Amino acid sequence: MTHLLLAIIYLAFISLGLPDALLGSAWPTMYTEFNVPVSYAGIISMIISLGTIISSLQSDRMTRKLGTGKVTAISVAMTAAALLGFSFTHSFWILCLWAVPYGLGAGSVDAALNNYVALHYKSHHMSWLHCMWGVGATLGPYIMGFALSGGKTWNSGYLYISVLQIVLTAFLIFSLPLWTKQKNRTGVQTSDDAPKDTRSKPLTLAEIIRIPGAKEVMLCFFCYCAIEQTASLWASSYLNLFKGIPAETAARFAGMFFIGITVGRAISGFVTMKLNDVQMIRLGQAIIAAGIVVMLLPGPDIISLAGLIMIGLGCAPVYPCIIHSTPDHFGAERSQAIIGVQMASAYIGTCLMPPLFGLIANHISITLFPVYLMVLLILMIVMHELLTKKTVH
Known part of the structure; x- marks a missing residue:
């Protein structure tokens, strides 16, 4: 039964990634249909991000009340409904309304599943599960491309993904009894199997922030996600505008960053069998630093490509290992609350820091891209x- 539940969790992580890159891949077609400026994609993205922040902060309360299995099933159902709504929408403002349940569902399932895996499974599973997220994020645009190249509209791409989410929701509903039979890594009962009257009250945000190390882990997560998303958004422009690499080649190079993360997480799963979470995070930070230095070196295009891949490989273990180490740092009883604020910090970093570099690139110089990443990396290392x-106990 443990293996069956783990298989369902793996499917859930693929499902988490499927919609993440859909908006970007479909927007060139969508905004012309809606007759809105191309920049309006930012409005949809911000609404989704705001929903994920709110639901992440409420994840401790919801998980204690309902358990991880029910929260996951409800959240995936909300996301499926939102994607189904996207598939029938022909109005930008209606799309904004559907973005609300999309964001709320995504944040809850992300925090709840990450905490459950951190409590119940070893570190290599966390790395491989986040590798599965990368698989889903890669498949999403291909599914959208299949719809568009087949003469269908972007709505069909969203419809295909929503059907997959609905099927997953059914699997999750049938799997609910399995979630209550698991014990965490230390053999302690957690929110899914502990009697309701023995559970402590959910922590408020103020109480969480006062926990020793909470502010540091929030800033650490903020910086990591700022690095990942800034690299994702601006690497292609940096290579094209500063290094002089043709736009088409620069776009392919930037895509190697995500391949680096996905492949890196598959490899990290094996390395975690030898190194603990703290060592994995330090290793990842060192590889990111080396990648940034390589990007600064003069020379042929292949050097810049190597630097980007190295940054992606370095990013690979950091996110899953920070999450997996949370119960060890803060205790099983507080891990859901801490992971909730970590997720919120991640989304804030994702929202704020890439646009901030855009202002720097516009008003100062895009050549500061590696310097910007290095400053964020140094702050993350310190935190x-x-x-x-x-x-440390």
Whole structure:
């Protein structure tokens, strides 16, 4: 039964990734139909991100009340309904309304599943599960491309993904009994199997922030996601405008960054069998730093490509290992609350820091791209070391 539940969780992580790149891949077709400026994609993205932040902060309360299995099933159902709504929408403002349940569902399932895996499974599963997210994020645009190249509209692409989410919701509903039979890594009962009257009250945001190491892990997560998303958004422009690499080649190079993350997480799963979470995070940070330095080197295009791939490989273990180490740093009883604020910090970093670099590129110079990443990396390293010192037992 443990293996069956793990298989369902793997499917859930693929499902988490499927919609993430859909908006970007479909928007060139969508905005002309809606007759809105191309920049309006940012409105949809911000609504989704705001919903994920709100639901992440409420994940501790919801998981304690309903359990991870029910929260996951409800959240995926909300996302499926939102995607189904997208598939029938021909109005930009109606699309904005459907973006609300989309964001709320995505945040809840992300925080709940990550905490459950951190509590119940070893670190290599966390790395491989996030690799599965990368698989889903890669498949999403291909599904949209299949719809568009087949003479169908972008609505059909969203419809295909929503059907997959509906099927997953059915699997999750049937799997609910399995979630209550698991014990965490230390053999302690958690929110899915502990009697309701024995559970402590959910922590408020103010209480969470006062926990030693909480502010540090929030900033650490903020910086990591800022690095990942800034690299994702601006690497192609940096290579084209500063390095002089043709736009088409630069776009392919930028795509190698995500391949680096996905392949890196598959490899990280094996490396975690030898190294602990803290060592994996430090290793990832060192590889990111090396990749940034390589990008600064003069020379042929292949050097820039190698730097980008190295940054992606370095990013690979950081996100899953920070999450997996949360119960060890803060205890199983507080891990859901901490992971909830970590997810919220991640989404805030994703929302704020790539646009901030856009302003820097516009008003100063895009050549500062590697410097910007290095500053964020140094702050992340400092916060992680402080976290480790404050929470070592």
